[in-house]
Amino acid sequence: MTNADKDPRPKYLNLLQIRLPVTGIVSIAHRLSGVLLVISIPAGIYLLQHSLGGPDEFSSLSGFFSSSAVRLVLLLIVMAVAYHLFAGIRFLLIDLGVGEHLPAARRGAWSVVGATAIAFLLALFVVI
Numbered sequence: 655m656t657n658a659d660k661d662p663r664p665k666y667l668n669l670l671q672i673r674l675p676v677t678g679i680v681s682i683a684h685r686l687s688g689v690l691l692v693i694s695i696p697a698g699i700y701l702l703q704h705s706l707g708g709p710d711e712f713s714s715l716s717g718f719f720s721s722s723a724v725r726l727v728l729l730l731i732v733m734a735v736a737y738h739l740f741a742g743i744r745f746l747l748i749d750l751g752v753g754e755h756l757p758a759a760r761r762g763a764w765s766v767v768g769a770t771a772i773a774f775l776l777a778l779f780v781v782i
Contacts, residue, residue, distance in 0.1 A: 680763040684741035687734040694731050729774075729781045736773035740766045 674682070705715050718724060744762045747753055753762040 675760070676763040676767070677759050680741055680744070680766050684738060684745070687738040687741070690731070690734045691738060694734075725781050729777055732777045732781065733770065733774050736777070737766070737770045740769045740773075 701715065705712050719728070744753070744766050747762070748759070753759055
C-alpha cells in the first residue's frame with residue numbers, strides 16, 4: 655500500500671454533507687453579517703445625505719420607508735447588526751480566555767443565537 659492509499663481524507667469536498675458544529679456556524683454567520691453590513695454602508699450614507707437635503711426630500715424618504723419591502727430589508731440589516739454585535743462580544747470574550755473550552759464555547763454560541771432571536775423579535779415589533 656502506498657501513502658496515497660492510507661490517506662483518510664476525502665478525494666473531493668462536498669460542502670452539503672459537512673455537519674458544522676454550532677460554533678462553526680456562528681463563526682461563518684458572523685463573517686457573513688459583517689459582509690452584509692459593509693455592503694449596506696453606501697446605501698445608508700446615500701439615504702442619510704438624501705434625508706438632510708430638505709423637508710421635501712425628507713418627506714419623500716419617509717414615504718419610501720413606509721413600503722413593506724423596504725421595512726423587510728431594514729429588519730434584515732437590524733438583525734445583522736444585532737447578530738454581529740453579539741457574536742463579536744463572544745469572540746472578544748474568547749480572546750480574553752473566557753469560554754475557550756468546548757462546553758463553554760457551545761453555550762456561548764447558543765447564547766448568541768438566543769440573544770439575536772430576542773433582538774429580532776423586538777425589532778419586529780418596532781419595524782412592523
